[in-house]
Amino acid sequence: MRFSTSIMFMSFFWGASPAALMAQTVSPGATPAQMDDGEGEEIIVTGQAPRGSVIGNIQPEQSLSAADVRALGVTSISEMISELSPQTNGSPVILLNGKRISSFSEIQDIPSEAVARVDILPEQVALSYGYAPTQKVVNIVLRERFRAETGEARGGVTTQGGRENGQVEAGMLRIQGDNRFTLNLKYGRAAALLENERDIMPTAPGRPYSLGGNITALTVGDDIDPAFSALVGQSVTVASVPGSAASSAPSLNDFIAGANITGISDLTRFRSLSPETENFSANATLARALGGVTATLNGRLELLENASLQGLSANALTLPGASPFSPFAGDTTLYRYLAQPGALEQQIRGTTAHIGLTLNGQLGRGWQWSFTGNGDLSMTRTRTDRGVDSGPIQAALDAGDASVNPYSSFTPDLIATRLSDQARAKSQAIQGDLLISGTLFDLPAGEVSTSIKIGASANGFDSRSIRSGVENEARYNREIGSGQLSLDLPITSRSKDVLGAIGDISVNLNAAAQHYSDFGMLSTLGYGLRWEPVKAVQVLASANQDRAAPTGAQINDPLIATPNISIFDYATGQSVFVTQISGGSATLRESVRDQFRLSARVKPFEKPNLTLTATYLNSRTTNPIAAFPTPTPALEAAFPQRFLRDENGSLLQIDARPINFLRSQSEQLRWGVDLSIPIKSRVQKLVEAWRASGGKAEDRPPELQALFGNRPQRAPGADGADRPRGERGAGPEGGRPPGPRGGGFGGGRGGGQGGGRISFSLYHSWHLTERIDIAPGVPQLDLLNGDATGSAGGQPRHEIDARIGYTNNGIGARLGIDWESGTHVDGALSGTTAGSSRLNFGSLATANLRLFANLGQMPMLVKDMPFLRGARVSVGIDNIFNQRREVTDATGMTPLRYQPGYLDPLGRTVSISIRKLFSPNFAAGNRPRS
Template identity: 80%
Template sequence: MRLSASIISVALMSGVAPSALMAQEEAKAVQAAQTAPVDDGEEIVVTGQPQRGSVIGNVQPEQQLSGADVRALGVTSISELITELAPQTNGTPVILLNGKRISSFSEIQDIPSEAVARVDILPEQVALSYGYAPTQKVVNIVLRQRFRAETAEGRVGTTTQGGRENGKVEAGLLRIQGDNRFTLNLQYSRAAQLLESERGITATAPGRPYALNGNIVGTGTNGEIDSALSALAGQTVTVASVPGSAASGAPSLSDFVAGANVTSVSDLTRYRTLSPETESFSANATLARALGGISATLNGRLELSDNDTLQGLSSAAFDLPAGNAFSPFSNDVTLYRYLAQGGALQQQIKGTTGHIGLTLNGQLGGGWQWSFTGNGDLSITRTRTDRGLSTGAIQAALDAGDASVNPYGSFAPDLIATRLTDRARAKSQAVQGDLLISGTLFDLPAGGVTTSISIGASANGFTSRSVRSGVESGNDYSREIGSGQISLDLPITSRSRGVLGAVGDIAVNLNAAAQHYSDFGTLSTLGYGVRWKPVDAVQILASANQDRAAPTGANITDPLISTPNVSVFDYATGQTVFVTQLSGGNAALKESVRDQFRLSARIKPFEKPNLTMTATYLNSRTRNPIAAFPTPTPALEAAYPQRFLRDADGNLLQVDARPINFLSSQSEQLRWGVDLSVPIKSHIQKLVEAWRASGGKPEDRPPELQALFGNRQPRAEGGPPPGEGGGDRPRGEGGNAGAGGGNGPRGGSFGGPGGFRGPGGNGQGGGRMTFSLYHTWHLTESIQIAPGVPQLNLLDGDATGSSGGQPRHELEARIGYMNNGIGARLGIDWGSGTHVDGALTGTAGGSSRLNFGSLATANLRIFANLGQVQGLERKIPFMRGARISFNIDNIFNQRREVTDATGATPLRYQPGYLDPLGRTVSISFRKLFFPNFAANRPRS
């Protein structure tokens, strides 16, 4: 029923105003060879001719952003651009550059956004033409043909509740000249730790009665500490908090009366971090050159990172013999206490990653193209985890009756000199290469049959070593993979060729792939798809594929790491507890098999304003899906009892959170959205156009233009930002002003600083208003975790993570405005509420249900391209290429509200745990330096 409704809704979208759309197509056909009018920052495109840097095939972009659209987003780099486009891409996309493959994203991630001429967002089927699986959208980034700049940027930020101060400095160099490109980027960042005490986290009683001063617990059969103490207290005493005076001398029995049957709970929030202290440095360089008929790109990246976390205090359980000088009790007892003297337990993770990538692109005879990508990667991770202080020497002294050792006070340094530490080291190495060949096999009446064939191979090595509780273990693992993929695209009907043109353009895609793993055998992928364009404004795609995937080497070989004092909500008892969490690899993981069906539609009813509507229905079923170990619900514990460790009283002590295979999972969703971009003309821009329309005579120049430009001619509209090239523009693809402005007949204006520029220039260029809204409706989200275990419905009472189930509805909205260099962008994300059911053990019909409320967050970015602000650059030349940005994330400091069956918030779900940072603010300043300004101008 849901599938039928979804198909009908997409069909209705495709039928919007069919007669109007057909009329539009006829009008376009009449103008087939005419040049489109120039719009601010837009490329001039000759209708019927592919745009520069377009992708292979005839699939139209779902959305296309001009250079002005990109600048209106207020992003500074391609990395930030991809993040900002997350609602449109719905996940991590395949990235192309100028319609060609890249070795990895690091090849282009640091390129300034000012160097981007166009961005195409394309559906998943396009990935097949480039040798990728048809499960990710494709983002094609087209750069300007000339660009020269050095960049320097600094950013500082903090949280409005205090703590987590952070900063970043970055320097870069970029040179683009056609297919030749050089980039170098250096970046250093650091962020301070955020303690639980800085967010007012309420102290949680541990499973055992540890405290800073200590608690005494009886060890007899009835748990009584001492009958004499019970007589003094007037009740049977099984636990007693240690008085503060005991730290400086032996206490008397009467000193424990006030704390009889009172368990002391200590606040350790100043010894635990919510967010770790981080530090990182990276260097990234790319060199691209055209070598005859081959374009070659070499990329290298190095990154060093450090992550430090505080995990609470070391705990100790000391046996106090009855005859000990510091024990007034007639029986043996146990003292539970934290050892603050040794400082907080730490977990330190150091990472080193290195990458080198090579890309080669060339042409073969007959219009065929080939592309080779090769990558070498090295990753080393070192983890050191404190488990506590060795207390063996202290216990020996207490057993011997050493009167110099006070179990309640500070200890001599030599007694706590040994720190128990686990260590782990993981190393992965990979070398990969693949070759793609694409072209037209032969012609059918409706058009050419195109194919893409790729073959590849990789060698991977994984090594892990760990020392846990003094026991050393290791794992060495290697994997070789050979792969191949073929895709065929067959046109069935064609309006332009008169082959059943009444139904529009229809094409069919067939694809198959296979990967041979040295450790898993051969895994295959099969798929097909249909593309239908009843008119150019409407595009409908349907595809189905089955793919098999093996677990990664890291899933299998990561070293076993034990992290103490991790807070979890125990649904079995309805309590928040601190446990030891085991993480690492699982050698028993199996391959997963996924079947996907996707139906999508794109409607672009008119060019101005730039409006795009999309809708996608996705149904995915997976056998043996690989997943991180989910939240510890009673159903999960029943299925995997070996993953949980409890004491005799039922207190949860340890959770083994290494990844597992579920039995199966199903996901069904409908996602739709609209994108709108409206150009804005500034007051000065309108004056310039009116003046030129009247003849452009110097004596008729308006006073405002005279004040701004003097005797210089305002630059032609649509020129690129200073430092950018316009060599492609005379060919009808980029405007009519080159870097720094053209001159004479070619540019139609006088260039130089202070001239009339388009977006990115002096500020008189036009701006943008943008709006996008995406709604995801999750129809089915279910998991069968194991045979004989009830199916988990993540939309109705079940969960696999600590943040609740899957919200049925999710909204992503983005609103932007930019004009005269000043801009703002507001992002709003909303998810509906969920709930999770769990049964309390030992109760009749008891429930530990948790309700997770809906959550809406808003992020705001305000930015100013100072060189575009009217008149500012003329007064302060340094402002040319300068940009300042002010960001506020989570404006209203919202966290998801979580309540139990009584309406109370469990300690594990305090706001500081759910979102430690809350509202954050940051300010950044960025400067582009354009060297050799005159040399950047196109020659006349």
């Protein structure tokens, strides 16, 4: 594939270049990678919140230091958020240094070494920043000074072969207080994975197509020819074409061997399990402190292409009885795949552009304001092959052309016309909102705080599609005005001796409204309670009702017909290939959701860092909007217009556009434990032993000599003044980590020996209720007891996410284990026998392992090979045991649709990445001079 889109030049922020910015923000004596690999713990003045803390008094459920982040073995904030998904239970609200950001694009490429602290907070904190209280909050605090240039190359492959992929990335980051510049370029490619690379067994199509061809009567199921049936001695309704027919006209006797035998062809080499992909992205962010205002501008451009194979052109040709190539008395139908023109292809090209602006400032004592604005443009073009126009071939057959053998290859002029569907979608949006937060007045128990947000957005959607020559265009515009108010009132307080015996109690009241130009006014109302009986325990309760409209894409996306999609038809108990219709639906209605949440956090002690959390969630939704679910008989009875079957009941097409269910109910309990134990590195132990023996330079061990060179090693805390405020006291005995500044992940002169970590986390989700009413008069779906809305079965009652990590002396490992309990699906209406349509989905456990080595943290190695300073090597093995879910029907057999290669095409994958931090000062091995 080749990109046809030109790469645009982007300028940032009042014409200021990155070099000019850094000239203003980096002092001459600044260290060129201020990223000591120590604990990164802060000196906290009593009564003063840590640097970058969030608004309000709600305590984090977890707080990760720089060493905890390093133990995750990730390279960027984006990877870090993904690795923390068990703790965040989905997509969280992201804050930076306790402040809002325009979008995640603003910080996603920042190296993890630049992170000083990460706080994971409960959903109620989102209200203080103008968000809905339905997502956890992750507050990322960056180091105050940091410089890095990075280069990374990654490659991966599946152990069963296929899907080779690679990616190269280059980035630059400069941080000096509130001033920041990042630039990241990324390019990646991945090869297609075909069905034959996973030994997929061929599935018989709904119609008797094959490469050689099958003959039937004009009406499927009737006798092909009475004389042929008499010759065979039984009624013949289908006959496979003999191989000799490709070179000479066949006789009735030639068809006897294939009588009542439907030829099935292996098309697995013409169908993709995973598409071929190619992508490029450029992302840049510039932040500046302008007087009392911090301004951030972010721009991102992304280009994407993918191509997948969808099988072969399927052509049903009418073969006249008078044809020289037909031995039958009457007209028949020849069902044949045409391999000559090549595989059908679906190609998708996408271009997205984003620009975001964030402004943060102070209004006065106790009040602050924040403005975020975003502009987005997305363009997607899809081309789907439908096959070869068989009109010229049929005309030649009707004319009795003796040169056109319907069983053989055709001349290029007969198959020159390829049919295809086209679709184009364009969306553009502009959005802005202003948040003001601060203290209204004081109560005996504390300050009454509020946050007020007002915003507006305008969205435009245009789509155009051509299906089977019929053109459809749609345009859709939506304007939204919104407002939100949140109020926090303290009721009791231990520190202020207001009913302090029962602990700290505060309540929250919140309300929001959105006016949609196409849906009218939608509102949200909620309240919450926070109770902290003792410092180690925090209990939160909240309830809210919100109304949501379908997105513009859900309404307006163009219709796309994708052929040869494999599904399991519960009505017949067979795996079949169908044409799937996707796109938007203009009939979608707003949904109304009521949620109640009760959560608790227990932190019994700080060392070791142990946190226990539990959350109970009860959610009820009216008119929930959902992707079209698995086609069970119950669903087909509710939405018969979404299914197309032939006269024999074979499923041909499914309209899989999103729908509104009648109502849904979900109830679950999720609890977890997180434990982090610091361990001393070898260099830390050497430093302590050397100091205990007197700390003489001539007695310095070889590893410390490699680490410090000939410079005298200062006493603990002696150089604390030249470290960034909030990052002191990170080394042994409260001093800075052994080694000079600029250790990073091996950058600088061998720093990064601030200690290791053993970490463990375990989260268990217990689904108590998962029910859906799909339509009036249709039996309720119980996803925990025999019903499903997806092809992967029902809702597992139990889910477990476990993570185990170790890092020390530059070597680290992280193991992730995910487990789901089994489910089953009864493919019949309630009150009837499921029979052979019942499917059993077994439990599934997968394990992923990541090994990494920060070579720069190995002093003797770096001494011998200085180029390895700042280098990092990591190896990842996903799905170590190559596990797939086992699916069986009532007979114990695996339906063809649920072959392992369909459920998880990739299986076990292995990847390796090499990352290097570049800096002229690092290359020279010298610290910058003051």
